[in-house]
Amino acid sequence: MSEQIKDYKARAQQLVSQMTLEEKALLMSGNGAWMTHKVERLGIPSIFMADGPHGLRKALGPNTADSVPATCFPTASALASSWNPELIGEIGAALAREAQANDVQLLLGPGNNMKRSPLGGRNFEYFSEDPFLAGHLTAAYIKGLQGQGVGSTLKHFAVNNQEHERMVSSSIVDERTLHEIYLPGFEIAVTQAQPWAIMCSYNKINGVYASENHLLLEDILRDAWGFQGYVVSDWGAVHDRVKGIMAGLNLEMPGSGDVNRKKIIEAVTAGQLPESRLDEVVAGLLAVVLLASERRRSGARFDVDAHHALARRAAGESIILLKNEDELLPLETGGKKKIAVIGAFARDPRYQGAGSSQVNPTRISNAYAELAAILGGEERLSYASGYDLEGVTTAQLLEEARQQAKNADLAIVFAGLPDSHESEGFDRSTLDIPEGHNRLIDAVSQVQPNTVVVLMNGSAITMPWVGRVKAILEGWLTGQAGGGAIADILTGKVNPSAKLAETFPARLEDTPTFTEFPGLNQQARYGEGVFIGYRYYDKKNITPLFPFGFGLSYTTFAYSELSFSAPSIQDTESLTVELKVKNTGKVAGKEIVQLYVREDKPVVSRPDKELKAFTKVALEPGEEKTVRFTLSRRDFAYYNTNLHRWSVNPGRFDILVGGSSRNLPLRKHVLVEVAQQEVVSLSRHSLVKEFKEHPKGKEFYPQLVGVIMGGATEEPGSVKRTPEEERARKKAEMSTLVFAHDMPVYKLVLFSEGKFSEQRLNDILARVQ
Structure with a gap:
């Protein structure tokens, strides 16, 4: 692409060369909310x-x-x-x-x-x-x-x-x-x-x-x-x-009308904006305008039914089975058990987010109607709304829900986040779902031991009732066909195969940004650094509600035979990783195989492990497949702020493979060697200890340490001391050495009172470059 x-850059540049300054400025701003401007004189479309x-x-x-x-x-x-x-x-x-x-x-x-x-x-x-x-x-x-x-x-x-x-x-x-x-x-x-x-x-x-x-x-x-x-x-x-x-x-x-257009023209005229720079930026836009306009397909149509079917299939692969105690799911489609469907979202689903991404759907399915269609009618189903669309419940609504649940063999409670709780334009203030939803789940689970919760939400939530219900489906915001997809999963027409792409924390206080989100006073400080999501929970050894990469299936999978193309590699080489995964259950399913890399002895603070490969494998019952991944230099690297580029620290790296970030049964290590050692330049601000490992600086390391150590070291046996005195002496010597190691070399001039001179320092620095 x-x-x-x-291919269009040359044409764009040729057109720009024919444009007036006013025409160039015109193209830099939109024509209203959604279009670019035309330049009819030159045949430039919008x-x-x-x-x-x-x-x-x-x-x-x-x-x-x-x-x-x-x-x-x-x-x-x-x-x-x-x-x-x-x-x-x-x-x-x-x-x-x-x-x-x-x-x-x-x-x-x-x-x-x-x-x-x-x-x-x-x-x-x-x-x-x-x-x-x-x-x-x-x-x-x-x-x-x-x-x-x-x-x-x-x-x-x-x-x-x-x-x-x-x-x-x-x-x-x-x-x-x-x-x-x-x-x-x-x-x-x-x-x-x-x-x-x-x-x-x-x-x-x-x-x-x-x-x-x-x-x-x-x-x-x-x-x-x-x-x-x-x-x-x-x-x-x-x-x-x-x-x-x-x-x-x-x-x-x-578009801003002629407000910014005038500023561009004035800046060029005053010599504040080189017209050559304006030409570059106009040509960059124009190349895509030309490309996009030529890719137009007049009279194009799309198959509404086929796209709805794709939306249903996609939703089915996106719904996560988070819990399934006693194998309560899937439902028996041919049985006679009565099912209480509870929660307004079952009939009036939340299926998309709020804000600029809101779509006017071609149709909407709901889980209650889709369940009835799969089960052959509503005879086995009953319904109670439980709450209004803002999540508010009442004693009467709760009592109706209890009665429906009590009179059924199984209850399915639909809950989640209303539009008013998550949207473009504002951040959430809590991880909790509405109180009315939580109260409804509690009320139903108290009278019905076989309770399933189906969630409709766009991001992580807390689940104070997680231990009191038998099954949980994370139904997300799965679009206009989500109701049908939920029914497919509940009844086993589709075997759940989705896994979390984000961690669900047990509580807000456990999150990496708890003290710093959102950033206030127009500043958002990223004090947690590289430790977001599972990287943080792993590093702090915090058990989340549900970990990154987690999701259940109606079948089971087994991992085996992890092998590498070589026990050690140069960082310029790739590593091929192979393993086997087998469907050990009774129904066909899909497993998401995840590979993480861990550095054994990092030189900077790194996450415990990081995702570096994944694939989704479809397996029939009893079927086994070989999965192959290829890892390259970047998969072992960290960003080196001294060199301002990606670096690999030579040494041992563990390869961990499994079905979630907290379930990685296959583990094996590889040695990574660095073909060309990257060297940080030494300067007067470098620490003494940096000279020790530097290929040229190590020659001068003893001299630099000696400036501070001075008479702190002595020949063994030159002075007779008691054991206690000897231990004290060694402790003092070690303390001095640590002090010396962490000192910028330019300070040696001051600490030596000039005996280690500026000239001597400059001579050493010249020789280590």
């Missing part, structure tokens, strides 16, 4: 952009109901639980067909920000807390979409992890955390799939707005990753338009 954009990470939202007016009917697919938090890039690619292709049918050239999605806190108001739009998983799922989405001739607008770049004060807040994040956690998901998506556009976020990064951030938009995005498309602002994210152009922001959205 990047080659396609490159293109249309529309919201839609999980469904097309082509607005015909200000309200969701005014948008075109479109298939509402599961949200990103649900789709990520499928761990299935191929499936997500299919959804991307379907979204493109619907965009083509509605003359939309670029879709504003997918979202690829990390779930730093489970309280993030927009978490339902993002894939994961893990950048490796999120990056590969995002790349699959983009490939599926752009393979059908519709551009992806990857968002929100970057470090956009809270809704509170999102237009002005500054994300204060260190260099290593930025490169190890918040950039890799975007990097994978860009290098593997080349989205036509990237949307920069509202926030600042370390004090600089994303829309004016040269480090992000040029140094990293274009120079390091090779991004070929254009950068568009989030809607209203532009502050200083001229600074934005200098930093690499191509398009301002929505």
Whole structure:
């Protein structure tokens, strides 16, 4: 896809050379809310952009109901639980067909920000807390979409992890955390799939707005990753338009009329903005405009029924079986047991998030009607609403629910988060579901021992009743066909195969950002560093409610025979990992195989383990398959802030494989050698101990230590001491050595009162370069 954009660069540059300054400035801002400007004199068309990470939202007016009917697919938090890039690619292709049918050239999605806190108001739009998983799922989405001739607008770049004060807040994040956690998901998506556009976020990064951030938009995005498309602002994210152009922001959205257009013209005229730079930025946008306009398919249509069926299949692969005590599920479809269906969400489901991603669905299914259809009618079913759509219950509603549950053989309670509890625009204040939902589950479980809870929510929640119910389905926000998919899972028509792409903590106080989320006073301090999600829970040895990568099935799987292509490798070589996984149960199922890497003796504080490979394997009962992964240098590396690049520390690395981050039965280590040792340059600010391991500096290490140690060392046996005195002497010597090790070398001049001179220090530094 990047080659396609490159193919249009020459044409774009040729057109730019014919444009007036006014025409160039015109293209830098949108024509209203969704379109770019035309330049009819030169035959330059406009293109249309529309919201839609999980469904097309082509607005015909200000309200969701005014948008075109479109298939509402599961949200990103649900789709990520499928761990299935191929499936997500299919959804991307379907979204493109619907965009083509509605003359939309670029879709504003997918979202690829990390779930730093489970309280993030927009978490339902993002894939994961893990950048490796999120990056590969995002790349699959983009490939599926752009393979059908519709551009992806990857968002929100970057470090956009809270809704509170999102237009002005500054994300204060260190260099290593930025490169190890918040950039890799975007990097994978860009290098593997080349989205036509990237949307920069509202926030600042370390004090600089994303829309004016040269480090992000040029140094990293274009120079390091090779991004070929254009950068568009989030809607209203532009502050200083001229600074934005200098930093690499191509398009301002929505249009600002002639306000910023005049500022661009004035800046060029005054010599503050080189016209050559403006030409570069205009050409970058124009190349994609030309590409996108030529990929239009006039008269395109899509199959509404087929897309609804795909949405149901995708939802079925996204619903997680979190608990199934006594194998209560699946339900017996041919039996006579009475089932109480309780909770308003069963008939009036919450199936999508709130905010700019809201879709006007082509149809909606609900779990109650779909269950009745599978069971052959409503004879075995009863219903009680239990609460209103805001989650408020009453004594009367609770009593009705109790009676229905008491008179049934099994109760299924539908609960979760109403729209008002999670949405774009604000963050959640609690991990709890509404009190009315919790009270309903308690009331039902007290009178019905066989209680199933089906959840409808976009992000992690607490479950104070987890020990009092027998089965739990995480039903997410699974789109317009979610009701049918839930019925498929409950009745065993579909064997659950989804697993958590984010950790469910037991309580808010256990989360890595508990004391720092959301960032207040326009600053969000990322004090937890690289330890978000499972990385934090592992490092702190905290048991979550449900761990990252967890999910049950109606069958069981066994892992065996982990082997490597070699016991040791150079960091320039790849490592092939093989293992076997077998379906040891009685029904067909799919297992998500996860591989994690752990460094044995890191030189910086690293997570206990990190996800580096995964695949989803379909297995018939008794079937066994060989799974193969390939690991490369980056899978063993950390981001070295001294060198400002990725480094590998030579030594032992453990490879751990299994079915979740807390269930990894296969373990084996490999030795990784470094072909060319990376050396940090020594300076007058280097610590004495840094000379000890440096290939040239180690020659001078004894001299440097000797300056501080002075007479602290002596020949063995030169002085007679008691054992206690000798121990005291050695302790003092060790203390002095530690003091010397942690001292910047320039201080040796002061501590020696000039005996170790500035000239001597400079001579040593010259010889170690």
